[in-house]
Amino acid sequence: MTFDYFFKPKAIAVIGASNDPLKLGYEVFKNLKGYQDGKVYPVNVKDEIVQGVKAYRNVKDIPDDVELAVIVVPKKFVKQTIIDCGEKGVKGIVLITAGFGETGEEGKKEECELVEIAHRYGMRIVGPNCVGIMNTHNGMNATFVTNAKKGDIAFISQSGALGAGIIYKTIKEGIGFSKFVSIGNMADIDFAEFMEYLANDPESKAIALYIEGLRDGRKFMEVAKRVTKKKPVIVLKAGKSESGARAASSHTGSLAGSYKIYEAAFKQSGIIVAETIDDMLSMARAFTQPLPKGKRVAIMTNAGGPGVLTADEIDKRGLKLTNLEEKTIEELRSFLPPMAAVKNPVDMIASARGEDYYRTAKALLEDPNVDMLIAICVVPTFAGMTPTEHVEGVVRAVKEVNNGKPVLGLFMAGYISEPAKEVLEKAGIPSYERPEDVASAACALVEFAKDVGILKEEK
Amino acid sequence: MTFDYFFKPKAIAVIGASNDPLKLGYEVFKNLKGYQDGKVYPVNVKDEIVQGVKAYRNVKDIPDDVELAVIVVPKKFVKQTIIDCGEKGVKGIVLITAGFGETGEEGKKEECELVEIAHRYGMRIVGPNCVGIMNTHNGMNATFVTNAKKGDIAFISQSGALGAGIIYKTIKEGIGFSKFVSIGNMADIDFAEFMEYLANDPESKAIALYIEGLRDGRKFMEVAKRVTKKKPVIVLKAGKSESGARAASSHTGSLAGSYKIYEAAFKQSGIIVAETIDDMLSMARAFTQPLPKGKRVAIMTNAGGPGVLTADEIDKRGLKLTNLEEKTIEELRSFLPPMAAVKNPVDMIASARGEDYYRTAKALLEDPNVDMLIAICVVPTFAGMTPTEHVEGVVRAVKEVNNGKPVLGLFMAGYISEPAKEVLEKAGIPSYERPEDVASAACALVEFAKDVGILKEEK
Numbered sequence: 055m056t057f058d059y060f061f062k063p064k065a066i067a068v069i070g071a072s073n074d075p076l077k078l079g080y081e082v083f084k085n086l087k088g089y090q091d092g093k094v095y096p097v098n099v100k101d102e103i104v105q106g107v108k109a110y111r112n113v114k115d116i117p118d119d120v121e122l123a124v125i126v127v128p129k130k131f132v133k134q135t136i137i138d139c140g141e142k143g144v145k146g147i148v149l150i151t152a153g154f155g156e157t158g159e160e161g162k163k164e165e166c167e168l169v170e171i172a173h174r175y176g177m178r179i180v181g182p183n184c185v186g187i188m189n190t191h192n193g194m195n196a197t198f199v200t201n202a203k204k205g206d207i208a209f210i211s212q213s214g215a216l217g218a219g220i221i222y223k224t225i226k227e228g229i230g231f232s233k234f235v236s237i238g239n240m241a242d243i244d245f246a247e248f249m250e251y252l253a254n255d256p257e258s259k260a261i262a263l264y265i266e267g268l269r270d271g272r273k274f275m276e277v278a279k280r281v282t283k284k285k286p287v288i289v290l291k292a293g294k295s296e297s298g299a300r301a302a303s304s305h306t307g308s309l310a311g312s313y314k315i316y317e318a319a320f321k322q323s324g325i326i327v328a329e330t331i332d333d334m335l336s337m338a339r340a341f342t343q344p345l346p347k348g349k350r351v352a353i354m355t356n357a358g359g360p361g362v363l364t365a366d367e368i369d370k371r372g373l374k375l376t377n378l379e380e381k382t383i384e385e386l387r388s389f390l391p392p393m394a395a396v397k398n399p400v401d402m403i404a405s406a407r408g409e410d411y412y413r414t415a416k417a418l419l420e421d422p423n424v425d426m427l428i429a430i431c432v433v434p435t436f437a438g439m440t441p442t443e444h445v446e447g448v449v450r451a452v453k454e455v456n457n458g459k460p461v462l463g464l465f466m467a468g469y470i471s472e473p474a475k476e477v478l479e480k481a482g483i484p485s486y487e488r489p490e491d492v493a494s495a496a497c498a499l500v501e502f503a504k505d506v507g508i509l510k511e512e513k
Numbered sequence: 514m515t516f517d518y519f520f521k522p523k524a525i526a527v528i529g530a531s532n533d534p535l536k537l538g539y540e541v542f543k544n545l546k547g548y549q550d551g552k553v554y555p556v557n558v559k560d561e562i563v564q565g566v567k568a569y570r571n572v573k574d575i576p577d578d579v580e581l582a583v584i585v586v587p588k589k590f591v592k593q594t595i596i597d598c599g600e601k602g603v604k605g606i607v608l609i610t611a612g613f614g615e616t617g618e619e620g621k622k623e624e625c626e627l628v629e630i631a632h633r634y635g636m637r638i639v640g641p642n643c644v645g646i647m648n649t650h651n652g653m654n655a656t657f658v659t660n661a662k663k664g665d666i667a668f669i670s671q672s673g674a675l676g677a678g679i680i681y682k683t684i685k686e687g688i689g690f691s692k693f694v695s696i697g698n699m700a701d702i703d704f705a706e707f708m709e710y711l712a713n714d715p716e717s718k719a720i721a722l723y724i725e726g727l728r729d730g731r732k733f734m735e736v737a738k739r740v741t742k743k744k745p746v747i748v749l750k751a752g753k754s755e756s757g758a759r760a761a762s763s764h765t766g767s768l769a770g771s772y773k774i775y776e777a778a779f780k781q782s783g784i785i786v787a788e789t790i791d792d793m794l795s796m797a798r799a800f801t802q803p804l805p806k807g808k809r810v811a812i813m814t815n816a817g818g819p820g821v822l823t824a825d826e827i828d829k830r831g832l833k834l835t836n837l838e839e840k841t842i843e844e845l846r847s848f849l850p851p852m853a854a855v856k857n858p859v860d861m862i863a864s865a866r867g868e869d870y871y872r873t874a875k876a877l878l879e880d881p882n883v884d885m886l887i888a889i890c891v892v893p894t895f896a897g898m899t900p901t902e903h904v905e906g907v908v909r910a911v912k913e914v915n916n917g918k919p920v921l922g923l924f925m926a927g928y929i930s931e932p933a934k935e936v937l938e939k940a941g942i943p944s945y946e947r948p949e950d951v952a953s954a955a956c957a958l959v960e961f962a963k964d965v966g967i968l969k970e971e972k
Contacts, residue, residue, distance in 0.1 A: 366757035
């Protein structure tokens with residue numbers, strides 16, 4: 055099974071593309087102008103030109119192999135549009151139009167009929183009632199929201215608005231996605247099928263799912279079991295509480311079910327369970343790093359407080375703050391100032407500069423008791439210092455030691471950390487802003503290392 | 514007891530003020546140039562002019578009533594400087610210089626001697642080993658970090674670097690403080706005394722404390738018991754885990770103690786316990802709102818997912834998702850589209866505009882089953898809409914109904930939410946970006962309403 059026609063189609067038709075900036079079909083066509091792997095054609099029953107591009111009255115009139123059709127026409131025209139797509143030989147449909155399964159039984163029937171028609175022509179449908187899909191690696195934004203930042207996380211959201219909100223949020227925070235799918239009512243394609251496709255997508259290092267309810271839980275878990283042998287899958291499930299579950303069920307029309315049953319099944323399937331949106335994103339971002347061989351964490355910091363808070367969060371998640379080897383302690387003692395704490399967390403104190411970060415990171419990575427390193431930099435308190443030199447020290451140590459231990463960064467100083475975060479991210483090391491986020495990231499690496507058998511500890 | 518001489522001094526001397534941008538004394542004097550309630554004098558043993566201002570060789574030479582001295586001289590000059598301050602008639606000292614109690618027993622003795630000298634002259638000391646203090650309401654920034662945003666939260670941090678980091682972070686996030694104190698080694702003034710002062714500070718609506726360890730736990734709890742009858746106190750305690758506690762104790766030199774004992778004592782004293790930095794800030798920001806008479810929450814949203822996630826977080830904290838009155842449901846049904854969910858959470862769906870927000874907020878606030886309202890706006894999915902009109906609807910409803918029920922906002926769309934957040938904040942309604950934060954805020958309001966006897970439920 056390949057969904058390449060969804061993410062790398064030869065040509066795309068936007069059916070309902072519009073010149074009216076107040077219509078979704080305007081945004082979708084505008085966004086798709088950035089597509090790099092093929093042509094994009096507007097289809098509009100009235101206008102001959104849409105946003106400066108020659109438009110077609112019907113998808114069948116397009117003189118090209120249209121693999122993907124994005125449909126934003128009013129509900130009453132959807133059925134005929136899908137038939138037209140079938141006759142044209144379209145392969146994938148992104149059905150943005152709403153008013154189907156989410157409205158009740160009648161809408162569900164209509165939805166089913168659309169899927170039957172599509173299948174008759176060998177077509178597959180994403181949606182309806184969705185925001186669309188994106189592939190940031192070829193500029194394909196088949197949604198009516200702004201471009202997500204390019205990155206390594208594939209993200210599928212059952213709530214379109216929440217998915218869109220997360221895109222805006224992550225742009226602000228510098229977090230990137232490889233693919234984005236607003237999965238809508240899942241009338242045809244569900245989480246399981248996309249998960250299977252993304253498992254083999256080299257542009258996606260982790261798969262993050264926001265789930266409100268599943269139609270076919272058994273199928274989902276079966277696929278997840280296979281996928282999590284290859285790639286980490288992180289799930290945020292809404293409807294944990296009874297009142298939340300009731301709300302979720304009325305929202306998506308799918309059965310929310312007891313969260314405890316879901317959680318147990320997720321864990322059995324090798325899925326990493328997230329508690330919040332930031333938790334999910336923090337975990338998914340960790341997988342640019344190699345997997346740890348154990349769960350013993352070393353923390354280095356230039357301020358005591360953040361080291362303590364991070365130690366607390368590490369402990370809370372069942373990871374271990376390691377005991378450093380005597381040799382490492384002696385080495386640290388040899389160059390750090392007397393007031394520094396050379397136990398774990400290593401508090402290099404506020405005077406620490408790039409060279410201290412380099413030597414400390416090196417000593418910790420070389421310690422056989424260390425499986426993973428968290429490098430913290432709060433605001434450098436000496437005038438004239440920027441956290442950039444600190445980070446460069448860490449990056450140099452990682453390159454030199456090069457022994458496959460994961461490293462995560464924590465920068466707790468808002469906007470003045472940003473240049474340093476960029477240095478770290480460029481070196482492939484994810485950096486976080488909150489102790490709980492970096493601890494969740496470390497935990498996710500450990501969980502996945504267990505899933506794939508790299509870490510052989512008791513589960 | 515008044516610490517007005519710390520926060521509104523007649524005149525300030527910066528002893529160790531410098532022309533060298535690489536010295537802390539440069540930043541401190543530069544920052545204090547914005548002070549609006551009195552003059553600021555640089556003291557420098559060599560330079561006659563510091564940053565364009567006439568400098569004095571000794572604090573005693575200043576021809577003015579110096580109430581506050583900020584000391585940033587090297588350690589070996591500190592003792593004599595304090596004696597000079599005493600002879601000058603200074604009242605308060607902010608001792609930024611480090612190298613005392615945090616270095617071990619010898620340093621602790623030196624610290625004690627300094628305090629004895631100060632007390633002999635009737636002076637009080639903040640620090641040593643601190644970042645300084647701020648009063649955003651008169652532009653007094655007696656620290657070497659940037660100006661915090663002006664706001665209603667008094668924040669005392671036992672970690673200087675973390676405190677500084679939080680200032681940079683909150684500037685990025687638009688969160689403001691009334692006072693900031695980096696309390697350092699607490700050789701003289703401790704949390705308890707500042708808490709007592711801040712209880713009567715009309716510029717501070719809530720007191721947030723970041724604590725690593727207490728010297729005199731009994732005194733702290735006694736004072737807290739009194740203060741929390743008047744003003745909410747929110748504590749983030751580092752060293753929850755065993756490894757974290759060990760690290761905290763080596764960092765501050767104060768006994769960290771078992772977290773469970775701390776937690777129980779905090780709660781007995783009416784203190785609201787925060788889990789993370791964001792939790793602490795979210796809670797402290799809630800207190801621009803009136804206190805709820807009960808713990809029944811209504812949620813309104815333009816997207817299902819965020820409503821569900823918020824319901825989950827509300828439930829997790831022991832608050833109740835209320836059952837709306839039949840009358841309210843009928844009213845909502847009368848103007849919301851058929852696809853909207855008129856149960857709690859009320860999902861007005863993506864088409865909701867300002868008028869829907871207004872009418873829904875009004876109906877919910879008027880419902881006797883509702884004690885508190887959370888208004889959510891994810892990204893408005895219809896082209897041409899901005900979340901500003903949504904928020905304006907909420908603000909209008911709150912003004913009209915005017916029945917003293919707290920309202921909190923949740924905007925989950927990163928940068929495009931910012932104009933809307935500003936509208937809400939201007940109306941005094943705090944707005945959050947994450948379901949867990951708004952739920953913590955709601956929870957803090959309920960906790961404090963219990964503390965002061967407004968909410969008479971079982972504790």
